[in-house]
Amino acid sequence: MESYLELFINELEDYIRQLNKQLLILESNNRNTQSIIEVFRIFHTIKGMAQTMGFDGISEVSHSIEDLLGEAKEKGEVRPNLVDFLFIAADLLSRSAVALKNKEELPPVRDILDLKTKLKKGETLEYYKEQVSTNGIGEIRIKLDKLDTLFNLSNELTITRSRLVKISQDIRNTDLQVIVDTASRLISSLHADIMRLRMLPLATVFEFFPRWFRDEAKRQGKDVILEIAGGEIEVDRSIIDILKEPLMHLIRNALDHGIEVSAEQDGMGKVVLKAVREKERIRISVIDNGKGIDLEKIRHKAVKHGLLTGTEAQHLSEEELFRLLTHPTFTTKDDVTAISGRGIGLDIVNSTAIKLGGRLLISSQFEQGSCFTLELPLNLAIIRAMIFKLDGQRFALPLSYIQETFYAHEDMFQTVYHRELFPLRNGILPLVRLSDRLGCVGKRGRKSVIVVQTQAKRRGFVIDEIIDEGEIVVKKLDPLLSAPFYSGCSIYADGSPILILDPRGFG
Amino acid sequence: MRVLVVDDAMFMRRMLSDILEKGGHLVCGEAATGKEAVERYKEFKPDLVTMDIIMPDMSGIEAVKEIKKLDSEAKILMVSAMGQQALVLEAVQAGALDYVVKPFQPSRVLESIERIIEK
Numbered sequence: 001m002e003s004y005l006e007l008f009i010n011e012l013e014d015y016i017r018q019l020n021k022q023l024l025i026l027e028s029n030n031r032n033t034q035s036i037i038e039v040f041r042i043f044h045t046i047k048g049m050a051q052t053m054g055f056d057g058i059s060e061v062s063h064s065i066e067d068l069l070g071e072a073k074e075k076g077e078v079r080p081n082l083v084d085f086l087f088i089a090a091d092l093l094s095r096s097a098v099a100l101k102n103k104e105e106l107p108p109v110r111d112i113l114d115l116k117t118k119l120k121k122g123e124t125l126e127y128y129k130e131q132v133s134t135n136g137i138g139e140i141r142i143k144l145d146k147l148d149t150l151f152n153l154s155n156e157l158t159i160t161r162s163r164l165v166k167i168s169q170d171i172r173n174t175d176l177q178v179i180v181d182t183a184s185r186l187i188s189s190l191h192a193d194i195m196r197l198r199m200l201p202l203a204t205v206f207e208f209f210p211r212w213f214r215d216e217a218k219r220q221g222k223d224v225i226l227e228i229a230g231g232e233i234e235v236d237r238s239i240i241d242i243l244k245e246p247l248m249h250l251i252r253n254a255l256d257h258g259i260e261v262s263a264e265q266d267g268m269g270k271v272v273l274k275a276v277r278e279k280e281r282i283r284i285s286v287i288d289n290g291k292g293i294d295l296e297k298i299r300h301k302a303v304k305h306g307l308l309t310g311t312e313a314q315h316l317s318e319e320e321l322f323r324l325l326t327h328p329t330f331t332t333k334d335d336v337t338a339i340s341g342r343g344i345g346l347d348i349v350n351s352t353a354i355k356l357g358g359r360l361l362i363s364s365q366f367e368q369g370s371c372f373t374l375e376l377p378l379n380l381a382i383i384r385a386m387i388f389k390l391d392g393q394r395f396a397l398p399l400s401y402i403q404e405t406f407y408a409h410e411d412m413f414q415t416v417y418h419r420e421l422f423p424l425r426n427g428i429l430p431l432v433r434l435s436d437r438l439g440c441v442g443k444r445g446r447k448s449v450i451v452v453q454t455q456a457k458r459r460g461f462v463i464d465e466i467i468d469e470g471e472i473v474v475k476k477l478d479p480l481l482s483a484p485f486y487s488g489c490s491i492y493a494d495g496s497p498i499l500i501l502d503p504r505g506f507g
Numbered sequence: 508m509r510v511l512v513v514d515d516a517m518f519m520r521r522m523l524s525d526i527l528e529k530g531g532h533l534v535c536g537e538a539a540t541g542k543e544a545v546e547r548y549k550e551f552k553p554d555l556v557t558m559d560i561i562m563p564d565m566s567g568i569e570a571v572k573e574i575k576k577l578d579s580e581a582k583i584l585m586v587s588a589m590g591q592q593a594l595v596l597e598a599v600q601a602g603a604l605d606y607v608v609k610p611f612q613p614s615r616v617l618e619s620i621e622r623i624i625e626k
Contacts, residue, residue, distance in 0.1 A: 004522060011518045044561045045516045048588035051610040052522060 001053060005100065008053050012097050015042050019090050020211045023083060027214070031077040039086065040069045046093070057109040058096055064116050065089055085119055087211075088112060144237075147197060154187075154194045155381060155473050159491040161187045166493055195236070195379055202275050202284070203231030205243045209251060209273060216255055222269060224255060230275030235282055236379035239356060243374075246352045247273070247286065249345040250372045254288035277378075281358070285373040293364040295321050305329050322362035326350035349374070351504075354454065357383050357400045380474065385490075386450065387468040387498065391440035395463075396472055396490060396500045403451040403458070405466060410447060413462075422449065422460055429460045432506055438485065452503045461503070474500060508620065509535040511553040513544040513570070514586070515562040519609070523557055523586065523616070530617040541565025545573045548581070555620060558603065560587040560594050568598050575602040582623050586611065 019042050022035040029035075047062035065086065069078075078086075095107045161184050168180040206228050213226040254271045272287040298321045299313040307329060308316070316324075328347045346360070349372075353360045358376035377383065385396040386405075413420045413431060420431040429451065435442030442464055449460040472490040484505030492498050510532050514520045517539075524534040536551045538544040542564045548556065556574065560567035567585065574581045585598045585606035595606045604626060605619045 004518065007518050007521055011516055038563070041515070041561050041563060044588060045519075048559075048609040049516055049518050051588065052519065054610070 004053065008049055009097055009100050011049065012046065012093065012100075015046055016090055016093050016097065017207055018042055019086075019093070021207060023086050023090060024210050024214065026078055026086075027080070027083050030080065030083065033076050036069065036076070036078060040066060043069070043089075055096075055106065057106055058093065061089060061092065061109050061112055064113060068116060068120065081119065085115060088115070151194055151198060151381070152475075154191045155475060157187050158191050158473055162491070162493045163495045166495075195381070196234075198237045198379070199234035200237050200240050201231060202233050202235060202240070202243075202282075204240055205247065206231040206273065206275075208244065209247070212248075213251065213255070213271070216252065220255070222255065224269035224271060226251070227270065227272045228274070229272070230277075230284075233275050233277050233282060234378075235376070236381070238380050239376060239378075242352060242356060243284070246345075246349040246374065247284070249349050250286040250374075253345070253372075254286055254290065254370070257290070281375055281377055283373050283375050285371055287369065287371045289369040292366040292368050292370055293322065293325075293362075294366055298322075298324055319362075322364065325362060326360060354400060356380065357398055359400065382471050382473055384470065385472050385500065386466060387470070387472075387492070388448065388450070388463045389465045389467050390434055390438065390463050391442060393440065394467070394492060394496065394498045395434075396498050397450060397452070397461070397503070398487075398500065399469070401452050401454060401503050403453050405448060405450045408447055408449050410445060420462075424451075424460070429458065431460045431462050433462045434501075435462075435464075437506060454503045459503075459506075472498075472500070508532045508554040508624070509551070510620075511536045511538065511544070511547055511551055511556045513538045513541075513547075513556060513562070513567065514559040515539050516559075519559070519586075526613040526616050527557075527620075529613070530620070532620070539563075541567060541570035541573075544570040545577070548574050548577065552578075554582065555623065556581065556583045557586045557616075558583050558598070560585065560591050560598065568594060568601055571598050571601045571603050584616075584619055584623060586616070 019039060022038045022042070025032050025035045026039065043062045043065045047059045047066060050056075050059035050062060068082070089112060092107060092109065092112055098104075099106050164180055165184055168176050209228065210226060213224075217224045217226075251271060251273065270289050272285070274287065275282055275284045277283075295318065299308075299316075302308040302321075302324050303310050303313050307324065307327065326346045326349070350360045353374050353376065356376050357380065358374060361373040361375060362370070363373075364370035384399040386399060386402060387394055387396050389395075408422060413422055415421070420433065422429045422431055429449075431449070433442065442462070447462050447464065448466050449462055450466070452459055452461050472492075474488045474490060477486060477488055485501060486499050486505070487502035488500045490498050490500060510527050512520050512523050512527070512534055514523065514537075520537050520539075524537070527534055532555075535553050536547045538547045540562050544556065544558065544567075545565070547553075558567045558571060562570075565573075567587070571583055571585075574583065579602075581602070583598075583603040585595055585603045586609065587595055587598075587606065588609045595603075595608075599606065604623045607616050607619050
């Protein structure tokens with residue numbers, strides 16, 4: 001039986017997702033016969049599976065629900081309290097799936113069976129006719145680590161291809177060139193196909209939200225609807241895995257603070273979760289029609305916390321002021337009420353976006369609503385980076401961290417309390433000499449400075465020379481080798497390895 | 508025997524396939540809905556079909572009727588969860604030869620198949 005357990009859990013989780021989806025449909029239209037049938041079928045199938053595995057609690061609950069749904073054939077409608085009950089049952093199944101995964105004891109089912117008895121005494125319930133949506137089996141499940149191995153091999157192949165192309169260009173043999181071109185094309189399409197295997201629709205994360213949002217809104221007694229669009233857009237699994245938390249932050253912020261006033265005034269609050277694909281990037285927005293962000297309050301807070309002087313605060317652009325919301329200072333509890341709670345976890349959302357090679361964009365109209373957009377790459381394996389030289393060695397720095405670059409002579413650096421600074425336009429840019437930090441010898445004289453923004457910190461990385469900019473394939477570092485300064489490594493077109501810097505590691 | 512396994516749960520299909528293969532049969536195809544079952548039947552012409560009842564798209568009973576229309580000699584074994592006795596009866600009337608109730612013992616499934624062969 002052990003060998004079937006994993007398959008059982010996977011399939012149970014699939015059914016729970018389908019169940020929540022159908023229950024939400026039934027909640028808005030309790031006469032949707034297709035959904036009633038589908039919910040019946042889901043419980044029926046879970047029952048059969050659970051019986052076979054010997055999970056008596058799960059099968060007993062599923063059986064009694066089947067019974068409950070089957071009893072009311074005539075009506076073709078479910079009562080709202082039955083839908084609520086089914087939501088509770090769906091939660092029990094979710095908890096069971098988690099317990100099975102963690103090899104823990106299954107949650108008790110007595111309460112839910114008692115509830116069912118009560119429900120049954122008071123009510124006559126409804127149901128059933130045969131006919132539902134299609135669900136083909138032109139698919140197989142693959143263990144993720146197998147897919148990852150394939151993916152890593154294909155990355156190696158892509159790197160080898162760049163070297164092959166370069167060598168073949170140097171040798172200038174027509175026969176060689178033809179075969180290298182063909183191999184190169186095949187490797188590209190193989191790589192693209194494997195990348196596609198790793199892609200999952202955003203719906204995988206999005207479908208969690210309607211149910212969660214319903215519970216949150218109900219708990220707060222708010223009449224708010226959540227609209228979702230763009231769930232069909234596919235992104236790399238590694239991004240899917242990380243997206244849920246930041247989106248939860250953004251949606252909760254919108255619900256908690258954005259629409260509060262407007263919901264009371266205008267009757268209907270609305271939160272929209274929307275994804276749009278733009279070339280190799282996706283933009284996922286959380287938009288509310290609430291009260292918007294008060295810029296004056298941000299200015300006030302920033303000055304109060306010593307982040308800005310009064311004059312600076314008056315001169316900041318709208319965008320720069322919104323950006324302040326992602327500063328950790330703005331995320332403390334006291335600030336929540338002061339700036340309409342917009343700060344909660346925004347620093348976390350922002351740093352997640354940057355970690356994924358993207359960014360968080362904020363816009364808002366006071367009294368009209370706000371829009372928070374996560375702009376992310378479609379996959380993480382290939383990033384755009386700047387390649388630079390230091391002490392003869394090459395390094396890469398992801399472009400997502402870079403604001404600008406410039407040349408400067410060392411004579412222009414100023415030292416204040418052993419810290420080097422550079423007067424950049426109207427401000428001061430703290431400098432980090434990468435040669436010192438990475439233990440190499442930088443050349444003297446004219447240097448290049450890369451202005452790097454990480455969370456609230458803006459610093460100038462002093463390097464020898466920028467040599468290239470382009471796409472690189474990111475490979476993980478062996479955990480034994482990993483240091484906070486590096487996020488991974490890559491192979492340059494000439495075959496030499498390059499380390500990818502993680503600016504956040506420089507404190 | 509070449510067997511077509513029909514069930515909406517991948518878990519059940521896997522388990523049935525394992526049992527059948529251990530019993531010396533060959534699983535020539537799988538289907539997750541009634542409609543698919545009919546399509547696969549045309550495609551594979553199996554010696555035997557194991558058929559679930561509650562499935563999306565087209566129920567197992569409808570599928571039995573459709574398959575019987577295509578091939579009056581088709582051998583079908585119903586494999587359904589408890590609580591569907593009335594439907595099992597309907598399936599037998601439609602032409603299914605025997606039934607096994609989930610959760611099943613592997614030996615029970617294989618015995619039913621033996622009986623069907625003898626018929």
